[in-house]
Each structure stands twice: as C-alpha cells, then as structure tokens.
Amino acid sequence: MSDTAVIYEQKHVPQPRQVGKPGGFLHRTNFVTAVVSGIVLAAIFYFITGAIVQKVTGGGQQNNLSLPDGLQQQITMMYIGWIIGFMAGIGAFAGPIRWMLGHDLTHADAEYMSGKDMGRKKFWKYTTDHKVVGIQYLIVALILFGLGGLLAMLIRTELGVTWAEVFNPNFYNSLIGTHGIVMIIAMIIAVTGPLGNFIVPIMCGARDMAFPRLNALSLWLLVAAIPPLVSNLLMGGIRDGWTVYQPLADQAPVGMIGYQICIIVFAFSTGIASVNLITTVVTMRARGMTWSRVPIFVYGVVGSSIMGLIWFPMFQYSQILALSDRMLQTSFYTPASGGSVWLYENLFWLLGHPEVYVIVIPATAALLEIMPVFLRKPLFSYKLAIAGIFGIVGLSAVVWVHHMYMTGWAPSSNYPFMMSTEMISIPFSFLLLVMLGTMWRGKPWMKLPMMAVYAVIWNKVIGGITGVYLSDTPVDQYMHGSMFVVAHFHFMLMGAGLFGAMGAIAYWFPKMTNRYLDELIGAIGFWTAFVGFQVTFFAMFVAGLQGMPRRVLQFDQAFNIANWISTIGAYVIGIGMLIFLYAMITSWRSGKLAPGNPWGAHTLEAQTETPVPHENFPVLPVVTSDPYGFGVPDPYELLDSAELQAKEGVSKVGAS
Amino acid sequence: MSTVDERTPEAEEPENPTNRPAGMHLVSRWMNRPYARRIILLTVIISAVIIALTFVMVAFMNLSGGPASDIQGEIEKTMYVLTFTCAPLMGFTLAIITYSWWGGWGKVKSEEEPTEEGPAIRTNGVAVVAWITVCSLLAAFLVIWGLVELATITASSYGSVAANQQPNSAKAIDINVTGQQWLWSFEYPDQGKITSSELVVPVNVPLYFNVTSLDVIHSFWVVEAGVKIDVNPGAITNTGFTPNKLGTFNIRCAELCGLHHAYMETNLRVVTQEQFESWVREQGGARTS
Ligand code: HEM
Ligand SMILES: [Cu+2]
Ligand SMILES: [Cu+2]
Numbered sequence: 001m002s003d004t005a006v007i008y009e010q011k012h013v014p015q016p017r018q019v020g021k022p023g024g025f026l027h028r029t030n031f032v033t034a035v036v037s038g039i040v041l042a043a044i045f046y047f048i049t050g051a052i053v054q055k056v057t058g059g060g061q062q063n064n065l066s067l068p069d070g071l072q073q074q075i076t077m078m079y080i081g082w083i084i085g086f087m088a089g090i091g092a093f094a095g096p097i098r099w100m101l102g103h104d105l106t107h108a109d110a111e112y113m114s115g116k117d118m119g120r121k122k123f124w125k126y127t128t129d130h131k132v133v134g135i136q137y138l139i140v141a142l143i144l145f146g147l148g149g150l151l152a153m154l155i156r157t158e159l160g161v162t163w164a165e166v167f168n169p170n171f172y173n174s175l176i177g178t179h180g181i182v183m184i185i186a187m188i189i190a191v192t193g194p195l196g197n198f199i200v201p202i203m204c205g206a207r208d209m210a211f212p213r214l215n216a217l218s219l220w221l222l223v224a225a226i227p228p229l230v231s232n233l234l235m236g237g238i239r240d241g242w243t244v245y246q247p248l249a250d251q252a253p254v255g256m257i258g259y260q261i262c263i264i265v266f267a268f269s270t271g272i273a274s275v276n277l278i279t280t281v282v283t284m285r286a287r288g289m290t291w292s293r294v295p296i297f298v299y300g301v302v303g304s305s306i307m308g309l310i311w312f313p314m315f316q317y318s319q320i321l322a323l324s325d326r327m328l329q330t331s332f333y334t335p336a337s338g339g340s341v342w343l344y345e346n347l348f349w350l351l352g353h354p355e356v357y358v359i360v361i362p363a364t365a366a367l368l369e370i371m372p373v374f375l376r377k378p379l380f381s382y383k384l385a386i387a388g389i390f391g392i393v394g395l396s397a398v399v400w401v402h403h404m405y406m407t408g409w410a411p412s413s414n415y416p417f418m419m420s421t422e423m424i425s426i427p428f429s430f431l432l433l434v435m436l437g438t439m440w441r442g443k444p445w446m447k448l449p450m451m452a453v454y455a456v457i458w459n460k461v462i463g464g465i466t467g468v469y470l471s472d473t474p475v476d477q478y479m480h481g482s483m484f485v486v487a488h489f490h491f492m493l494m495g496a497g498l499f500g501a502m503g504a505i506a507y508w509f510p511k512m513t514n515r516y517l518d519e520l521i522g523a524i525g526f527w528t529a530f531v532g533f534q535v536t537f538f539a540m541f542v543a544g545l546q547g548m549p550r551r552v553l554q555f556d557q558a559f560n561i562a563n564w565i566s567t568i569g570a571y572v573i574g575i576g577m578l579i580f581l582y583a584m585i586t587s588w589r590s591g592k593l594a595p596g597n598p599w600g601a602h603t604l605e606a607q608t609e610t611p612v613p614h615e616n617f618p619v620l621p622v623v624t625s626d627p628y629g630f631g632v633p634d635p636y637e638l639l640d641s642a643e644l645q646a647k648e649g650v651s652k653v654g655a656s
Numbered sequence: 657m658s659t660v661d662e663r664t665p666e667a668e669e670p671e672n673p674t675n676r677p678a679g680m681h682l683v684s685r686w687m688n689r690p691y692a693r694r695i696i697l698l699t700v701i702i703s704a705v706i707i708a709l710t711f712v713m714v715a716f717m718n719l720s721g722g723p724a725s726d727i728q729g730e731i732e733k734t735m736y737v738l739t740f741t742c743a744p745l746m747g748f749t750l751a752i753i754t755y756s757w758w759g760g761w762g763k764v765k766s767e768e769e770p771t772e773e774g775p776a777i778r779t780n781g782v783a784v785v786a787w788i789t790v791c792s793l794l795a796a797f798l799v800i801w802g803l804v805e806l807a808t809i810t811a812s813s814y815g816s817v818a819a820n821q822q823p824n825s826a827k828a829i830d831i832n833v834t835g836q837q838w839l840w841s842f843e844y845p846d847q848g849k850i851t852s853s854e855l856v857v858p859v860n861v862p863l864y865f866n867v868t869s870l871d872v873i874h875s876f877w878v879v880e881a882g883v884k885i886d887v888n889p890g891a892i893t894n895t896g897f898t899p900n901k902l903g904t905f906n907i908r909c910a911e912l913c914g915l916h917h918a919y920m921e922t923n924l925r926v927v928t929q930e931q932f933e934s935w936v937r938e939q940g941g942a943r944t945s
Pocket of ligand 3: 909918
C-alpha cells in the first residue's frame with residue numbers, strides 16, 4: 001500500500017500542530033485596526049502614485065475634465081489602498097498567510113475565529129460564526145437604509161420646494177445617484193444578509209455555513225466597499241443617477257471612481273456570499289431534508305443567490321470597463337473612438353433587471369414562510385411556489401432590454417423582449433396563487449409579520465399592474481424616463497422588498513436577539529410608513545402621468561401639487577421608519593424575552609432553543625416531513641363526503 | 657372549489673340534483689358557502705374601481721392638451737385594454753386580502769394565541785389548473801395586443817417595419833434633431849436648412865426625425881404626441897409622428913444629461929400649413945414642399 005493515505009480509526013486522526021495562541025494574529029485585529037490600516041495604506045498609495053505621476057508627466061498638465069493630471073490615478077490607487085489596507089487590518093489575510101507558513105488551522109483556531117466565548121467583541125471582528133455575520137449584516141443594512149433614507153428626505157425636500165433650487169443641481173444629481181445605489185445595495189443585502197446567514201443554516205439543520213471564513217470575507221468586503229461609495233459626495237459627486245450611464249459618467253469628477261470601486265468590490269462580496277449560501281443549502285441539509293421538505297424561504301434565498309452569482313459579474317465588468325475608459329483612455333464606451341454607449345446600457349441592465357428579483361424573491365419567500373405559521377394552515381401548493389421562484393430566476397435572464405426600449409439601440413428587439421417581459425408575469429402569478437391559497441379560509445393571527453403580508457400583497461398588485469403598463473412598449477414610450485417609472489419601481493423595491501423585509505425581520509427578531517419586537521410600537525411605525533408610502537408614490541404616479549421627467553429638480557408648475565403631496569408623504573415615511581427603528585432598538589435592548597419557538601412554527605430554526613447555542617443544535621436534527629403540516633381535516637370536505645354518503649344511502653334505500 | 661367566472665345565475669335556484677350535471681351541483685354547493693358571494697361581490701366592486709381609475713389616469717395624461725397624435729391615442733387605448741385585462745385578477749386578489757384582513761374567515765387578535773388550526777388544504781388541482789390557464793391566457797392576450805400595437809405605432813412613426821427605417825410617406829417632413837448639453841435644435845433640411853430651437857410643424861403632415869447628440873445621452877420626448885427616442889452620441893436614431901391637433905405642446909429631455917437637465921425643454925408648436933410656410937420664410941428658409 002502506498003503511504004499517501006492511511007486509514008485510521010476515528011479516534012486516532014492526527015490533528016495539525018497548534019502554533020501559538022489559537023487564532024494567532026487575529027487576536028490583534030478588529031474594526032478599529034482595519035480602519036486605521038485602511039487609511040494608512042490609502043494615504044501611502046495616494047502619495048506614491050502622486051510622485052510617480054509627477055515623474056512621468058513633469059506635472060502641470062490639465063486634462064479635458066480640468067482636473068489636475070494624475071488626480072484620477074491617485075484617487076483610484078487611494079481607494080485600492082483603502083480596500084487592501086482595510087482587509088489586511090481586519091485580518092482577512094491572516095488565515096492564508098498562516099497556512100502558507102505551514103500553520104494548519106486547528107480546531108482551537110476555528111473556535112477562536114467563530115467567536116466562541118468572546119462576548120460582544122466578536123461583532124467587531126473577522127468572526128466566522130454565521131449568527132454573528134447575520135447580525136453584522138443587519139447592522140450594515142440598517143446603516144445603509146438610514147443613509148439612503150436621509151438622502152431621500154433631501155431629494156424630496158428639493159422637489160417639494162418648487163419655488164427655488166435648494167441645492168446646486170450637480171449636488172442634487174449626486175444625491176439621487178447616491179440615494180439610488182445605496183438603497184439598492186441595502187435592499188440586496190437586507191434579507192439574504194441577515195436572514196440568509198443567520199436563519200438559513202439553522203433552517204437547514206447545519207452547524208454553520210459551508211465556508212465560514214468566506215462568510216466573514218463577504219461581509220467585510222461589503223463593509224470595505226461602502227466608504228468609497230459614500231465619499232463620492234465629498235469628491236464632486238456622481239451626478240448621474242444610480243445607473244451612471246456613459247458618457248455622462250465620464251464627465252463626472254473623481255467621485256465616480258468611488259462608485260466604480262465600490263461596485264467592483266461589492267460584486268465580489270455578493271458572489272462569495274452566493275456561492276456560500278448555495279453550497280450550504282445543497283450540501284449541509286439535515287438528514288431527511290429532501291428537496292421536497294426544504295422550507296420555501298431557503299428556496300427563495302437560493303434562487304436569489306443564483307441570480308446574483310450569474311448576473312453580478314456583468315455589472316462588475318461594466319464598471320471595470322468604465323474605470324478603464326477613464327483611467328487608461330480605452331474607448332469601450334466612447335463613440336468617437338469606436339465605442340458604444342449601448343454596450344454600457346446592456347451590461348448594466350443584464351444585472352440591473354435580475355437584481356430587482358434578487359431583492360424581491362427572498363422577501364416574498366420569507367412571507368411565504370410566515371403565512372402558514374400565522375394562518376395555521378399548510379402552504380398552498382408548495383411545489384407551485386418552487387416552480388414560480390425558478391420560473392422567475394430563469395426568465396429574469398431574458399428581459400433586460402425592457403429598460404432599453406426607447407434607446408433606439410435595436411428597435412426590432414423590442415418585440416421579443418416585450419414578449420418575455422410579459423411572460424414573466426406567469427411565474428409571478430404562481431406565487432400570487434400560493435399566497436392567496438394559503439390565506440384562503442385561514443384565520444389570520446394579526447401580528448406584525450402577518451400585517452406585512454397584507455401590506456406587501458397590496459403593494460405588489462400596484463407594482464405589478466404598473467409593471468404591465470411599462471412592459472408594453474407603446475405605453476412605455478410615454479412612461480419611460482418619467483416619474484411613473486420611479487413610482488413603479490418603488491412599489492416593487494420598497495413596497496414589496498422593504499416592507500417584506502420588515503415583516504421578515506419582525507418574524508425572526510426573537511430568534512436573532514432573544515427578544516420580541518415590540519408589537520405596538522413596531523406596528524405604529526410600520527403603518528405610518530405604509531400610509532406615507534402610499535401618499536408619496538401615488539402622487540408620484542400622477543406627476544409621471546402628467547409628463548414629469550425623473551431626475552429633475554425644477555419643473556413645470558403643472559406638477560407642483562403632486563410634488564407637494566409626495567413630499568409630505570415622504571416625511572411621513574421618515575417618521576414611520578424612525579418609530580420602527582426605535583421599536584427595534586428598544587426591543588433589542590430590553591424587549592420581552594422570547595421562547596425558542598415564539599410563533600409555533602415547524603421549521604428547524606424554531607426547534608432549537610433561543611439564544612441559539614454555539615453550534616446551533618446540541619444534536620443534529622433529523623427531518624421527517626416538510627414544515628407545513630398545519631391544519632385539521634377540511635370541514636367542508638368532511639361535510640361534502642358525509643352528505644354524499646348520506647345521499648347514496650338514501651338512493652340505495654329508494655332502490656331497494 | 658371553483659373560480660369566480662363559473663358563477664351562474666342558476667346557482668341561486670333550489671337544488672335539483674337529478675336533472676343537472678354533477679359539476680354544476682358542485683358549483684352551486686360552493687356558492688352556498690358563506691364567503692363565496694361576498695368575495696365575488698368584493699371582486700366586482702374592486703375591479704370596477706380599478707377600471708374607473710384608468711379613466712382618471714388617462715385624464716391626467718391629457719391634462720396638458722393631448723393627445724396630439726395618433727400614437728398617443730393608441731397609447732391611451734392600450735392603457736385601457738391592459739387595465740381591463742388585469743382588473744379581474746387584481747380585483748380578486750385585493751378582495752381576498754380585504755376579506756381575510758376584515759376577519760371574514762375569523763381572526764385571532766394580536767394579544768391572543770391561536771388555539772385552533774385552519775383547514776389542511778395542501779393544494780387543489782382544479783384551482784391550480786384554472787388559475788394557471790387563466791393567467792397564461794391573459795398574459796398571451798397582453799403579448800399579442802402589445803405586439804400588434806407596437807407594429808401599429810411603429811408604422812405610424814416610420815413606415816411599416818422599424819428596421820428598414822424609411823419615412824412613412826414621401827411627403828414627410830424630415831427634421832434633424834440635435835441634443836446637446838442642455839438645449840435642443842431642429843434643422844429642416846428640405847426647407848433650406850433653417851434651424852430653430854422650437855419645433856414648429858404643420859398639422860396633419862407626417863414628420864420624420866433623425867436624432868443625434870453632440871455629447872451625452874439625452875432623450876427626445878414629445879410629451880403630448882407620445883413620442884420618445886434616446887438621443888445618442890455617435891449614432892442616429894429615428895422616430896416620427898403626424899401631429900393631429902393645433903396648439904403648443906411640451907418637449908422635454910427624459911434622460912439625465914448633467915447639470916441643467918431639468919431645464920432642457922422646449923415647445924412643439926403645431927400650426928396650419930400656411931402659418932408654417934410663413935414661419936419658414938421668416939426664418940429665411942427656401943422651399944417648403
Ligand atoms: C410584473 C413584473 C414587472 C414588470 C412587468 C416590470 C416592468 C418594468 C419595465 C418595463 C421597466 C422599464 C421602464 C422604463 O424604464 O421605461 C421597469 C423598470 C423598473 N422596474 Fe419593473 N417590472 C416588474 C417588476 C419589478 C420588480 C419586482 C422590481 C423590483 C423589485 C422592479 C423594479 C424596477 C426598477 C428598479 C425599474 C427602473 C429602473 C430605472 O429605470 O432606473 N420591477 N419595470
Ligand atoms: Cu426590468
Ligand atoms: Cu437631459
């Protein structure tokens with residue numbers, strides 16, 4: 001026998017040698033060291049690049065943007081320095097370096113990294129435990145929503161003040177762009193981040209994610225990517241809306257580089273997180289959890305991850321090319337030198353469309369998980385729900401041109417893409433039937449998560465019908481680029497995505513924080529925001545119908561009334577959200593303690609205790625059925641068959 | 657169980673199982689369940705409200721004087737068709753959430769704990785098949801309507817096929833539209849190459865636009881005529897329409913193009929043929945035909 005593989009009895013497996021303290025270098029790293037080392041490396045890169053550019057050009061030259069020559073290169077390198085420095089400072093490279101030095105990861109190392117017995121400190125570190133990562137994602141999402149919401153208030157203030165320019169138009173344009181992309185990022189992580197990480201592994205009956213260290217990597221890459229994006233506001237802004245179409249983006253000052261670096265890094269973060277989630281679900285499910293027993297929320301998260309994994313690289317690539325056009329004078333998007341602005345639009349929307357489903361599918365799936373519990377009824381047509389999710393995942397690949405109907409790029413392509421866009425309403429209708437069927441004859445338990453179900457269905461109906469208008473090319477010829485489109489996608493992204501996420505967070509809040517979310521204050525906040533939302537965006541529909549273009553800060557007086565109403569609604573949303581946030585914070589600190597299974601759910605995460613023990617389950621569970629075994633035999637059916645029998649009895653009697 | 661459409665007036669008659677097919681018997685039995693009629697009623701009411709709202713929507717679209725072309729007329733017609741098609745489904749959906757919310761099937765208060773379980777309905781073959789069929793047919797109808805309508809407005813924009821990009825009639829007036837940060841200019845090549853910052857056109861004459869940009873992407877939106885096409889650097893895009901109403905209408909830029917995007921607007925003035933000719937002469941133009 002060769003000596004490469006030796007079969008040991010289990011107890012004799014030799015462990016790698018422990019070198020130094022468990023965790024090694026990671027003892028010294030945390031968020032603070034990360035920020036410091038990020039800033040230091042950013043400064044070093046900035047000055048070295050400056051010196052080199054000085055040498056090369058001799059200084060003094062101006063380029064067509066009238067920026068000092070070399071500033072672009074300096075800023076780019078500064079951001080790259082920040083990312084590398086931050087990741088080094090948080091300890092992301094410690095593992096690979098130790099391994100290259102021959103220090104294999106021991107069990108004690110792994111336990112240190114997962115934050116065992118570390119208390120609160122672990123939330124500031126490169127911690128691998130999926131429950132910690134889930135909470136960290138939640139915090140990041142909340143910060144992003146806060147920031148995006150603040151910018152939204154500024155935007156609406158400008159639009160409400162119809163008699164003057166509150167902001168400089170360039171700053172206003174940067175506001176809408178930054179608001180848009182910050183909210184998009186926040187929504188992408190809002191459900192799959194906190195709940196995908198915290199809940200999904202437990203729901204699958206796993207002890208952690210498949211790749212715990214990649215999990216930490218995806219989170220901290222996201223954290224590293226945000227400061228470059230936000231800093232754009234201090235560096236001339238992005239001025240181009242969240243879509244940053246070329247060649248306008250090329251005219252923007254250096255703030256645009258922050259956007260581009262952010263997207264390039266964020267795409268890595270999403271890709272890594274997606275691979276991790278998919279692998280976890282495919283390989284680490286509990287014994288007995290066959291594909292027809294997997295909770296629907298898990299399917300939703302997987303569907304969303306698949307789309308993110310396939311389509312995010314398109315967005316990333318679009319920004320790499322844009323950065324290269326800016327930095328290296330390539331001409332991918334410069335028509336004068338053989339480039340094409342339509343190339344950018346295609347690459348952008350290849351992600352841009354699927355991404356809206358990346359956001360909506362997990363939020364919808366979370367509600368599908370919630371409904372059976374609060375109605376004490378099985379999920380209606382579980383298999384149809386799965387078909388709906390994967391139908392959307394599949395069709396999402398072939399609809400992106402509906403964002404380009406009016407570009408003049410290829411008028412004939414409008415025919416097939418209108419067809420595919422309208423076809424996607426069929427898998428959507430599957431999910432709708434599942435929701436209605438589950439609600440049918442159920443006795444709802446009027447808790448906050450169930451409230452979110454009603455709110456989201458309402459919003460989806462509005463977003464859906466307006467989506468049908470927009471998908472019809474002739475109608476879109478009027479609507480495109482108007483406030484109507486803005487209202488439509490807010491109904492979907494905010495109305496279905498964010499309100500759904502709020503319901504989902506309320507539902508899993510006890511599991512994540514050990515405490516109930518305050519029902520009364522939470523509901524007040526939720527409904528205030530909901531009412532404000534309807535006011536804001538119905539008024540915006542009206543402005544759009546009247547012919548108000550989007551992304552303008554001054555407009556025809558005819559749109560004044562609609563905009564005043566919309567601005568008032570927006571402030572109401574702001575107040576509602578603050579109340580909801582207040583409910584979250586106070587409940588997190590001192591809410592009512594919750595038991596392991598606060599709502600009476602059948603999923604695995606409800607079967608383990610709260611607070612969830614270090615490796616989730618003392619003994620790994622075995623699954624024998626799907627989690628929807630609610631309900632008693634249908635009384636109507638019993639009645640029907642009883643009557644039938646009675647009748648048959650009667651007719652038999654008559655015949656004899 | 658059955659879908660809404662299968663409601664029949666006979667259902668209200670007393671049962672007479674002997675001379676009626678079994679299916680009908682099931683329908684009438686279903687109709688006698690306490691919630692069935694209420695949900696149907698709600699569906700009808702809500703659908704009617706939705707349909708009524710479409711008229712309001714179109715009224716808002718026409719507030720500034722439209723429709724000023726056949727294309728806008730077609731767009732508004734399509735809005736009605738789309739809403740009528742979707743209204744029953746939306747009405748049904750909203751009816752169910754309203755009914756459930758209102759407690760039609762009972763409800764458990766927030767402070768209480770649910771004590772009893774609902775009916776264990778895992779699925780229902782009839783409902784699923786009926787639902788998928790209805791939704792697919794509706795979607796197919798939307799697609800077909802959309803394709804035909806798109807072909808129609810394409811024809812009234814520029815000839816019968818988009819791809820051949822021919823003006824739809826020899827008599828059409830060619831106009832070269834140029835967008836640049838942040839203004840519009842219109843050149844009339846057949847009228848002695850006069851240029852104008854306002855779009856002045858005769859009524860009932862087809863117009864054909866060659867559209868391009870000197871810098872970034874803009875979008876040429878003739879609001880009340882329902883015409884929109886992006887204005888791209890390095891490429892010429894085409895569109896067209898036939899104004900059918902005298903008056904002054906709005907042209908706005910519908911794609912963010914930088915600092916003064918909000919102010920990048922001008923007027924469409926639709927005038928009579930005589931007025932147009934004298935306007936051309938005033939501008940120093942030559943031929944008008
Ligand atoms: C029945 C489903 C839907 C249909 C048929 C539909 C259709 C459309 C169409 C055709 C557009 C392009 C409009 C234009 O720019 O002229 C559009 C825009 C948009 N939709 Fe939807 N949509 C649907 C659902 C959704 C969902 C679920 C979301 C998000 C969660 C969403 C988010 C957006 C966004 C973000 C935009 C605008 C992007 C931009 O121009 O900046 N839509 N939708
Ligand atoms: Cu889309
Ligand atoms: Cu513009």
